[in-house]
Amino acid sequence: MARGGKEAKSREPAQGEFQNLRDKLRLLYHGSSRVAIRFQFSVLIVDVAILAFFIATPLIKDTPWFLYIDYSVAALMLADLVARALASTDVPRWFRQPSNWVDFVILATLLVPSLGNFGFLRVLRLWTLSQSRVIWKPLKRHGLERYEDTGKAVTNLVTFLFVVAGFIYTFFYKPGSGIDGYLDALYFTVTTITTTGFGDITLPGPLGRVTSIVVMIIGISLFVRLAQQVFRPFKVQFPCPQCGLQRHEPDAVHCKACGHILNIPDEGRN
Template sequence: MDTSPETDDTEQEATVLDRVRERLRSLYHGHSQGALRFQLAVMVIDLLIIAFFIASPVLRERPSFLWIDYSIAALLAADISARALASRDIPRWLRQPTSVVDLFILATLLAPFWLANLGFLRVLRLWSLSRSGFLWRPLIRRGYGPWREVVHSALNLVTFLFVVTGFIYTFFFREDSGLAGYVDALYYTVTTMTTTGYGDILLSGMWGKLTSVAIMIAGITLFIRLAQAIFRPYKVRYPCPQCGLQRHDPDAVHCKACGYPLKIPDTDD
């Protein structure tokens, strides 16, 4: 039996790491008052970071931009590391789309000059936050579960709006630096998405026309998706074990496609 000091040290380090991971799980996924306060604080910080990402095309030329950029990179790196440690299966967690988006955003923050033209994609953090169970678990407990799909659709639309605005500003309006150029990019994006088409701001060249076509198609699709989520009857997501149908009425006892008996939980997790 090996009782060498090296073995004892290794076991002690493993025990400390296990305690740290368990503590992080309780903070990120727990239901205690302390955990809920921690989760609320993280969400507030996330929203402030997203506000910076939305404004970053305008702030990029400011002297303080790099300080804010690297400070947010440190916060995001700490958050990603903590979430990874809190996960019970780190490789699986790393393969999730939200984790991939967060890692990409971290790369743009750590290399703001090399990846400057991709900085507008940081707004995707809003999309990854909206898909997080970390955000929805406390809301579902408070009875907001039925609004989940509506909020997802609305945030998809808002995320698309600001990602496209950042793209348009970066590649077409950059010479009009500052707030005026960003507002022009936002105005152009909204008029194109809604097919209002005032025609007072246009993108020049073949690539400008193709960009306009893509924005119109995607924008109308997202508007229709949001309208469907608001006005169609509320459904819960519960895959039928027999036919795989995903959406059912909250009080359904049989699958409407195949008739298989269902046991839908009271809360939609």
């Protein structure tokens, strides 16, 4: 009995330290303090660096030190995934999130390069981070909250551009294809989205035609969304207590949908 009691007591401090670690990681990944925001921006910088590594892979893959970088990036991603899982309050739900499965695919391609190079999907983290309200809080502190929706629209468009360019570069880049590098893939993506259609670069085969059609349809939609955010009159986001309408004029006193009296904070009026 005494021995069992000692083992139980030794487990309690270990469990407490583990829980403290999870709490600290949760504050870093999901908190809004200065330290958390700096940490989250650092993670974003790392994501951009991994995207740059993907772009440079064709140029450095034959060098003797390529695998060292490749496995270092894999170790970094694995550590990030483990930390995110620990920071989650519901780990099974975290594993079911599509964005995390994307990271698992990228990690597999880094550990086994022969599977292919899907590092371009890492730029999706930029979109994920842009959905966090923590990123836009500095705008509110300076009275620039009206640019939040525009910033999100720009982020959506930029993310789409780089994801599609990476996809085209990965699956259509080969000798004689007309796409000689990542810049050509990005150039084709921009000309297709804007429906300019110079025709100097085309994607071969049925897959190329389907890709071009999808890029044009989604790209035009994102451009229209961006134009709406730029030219639409600014409205504050404040849910009406009665009908739930989210957006109102900055100086609104009554909800235009139900007439309920609103009490929009002064921060939203700046």
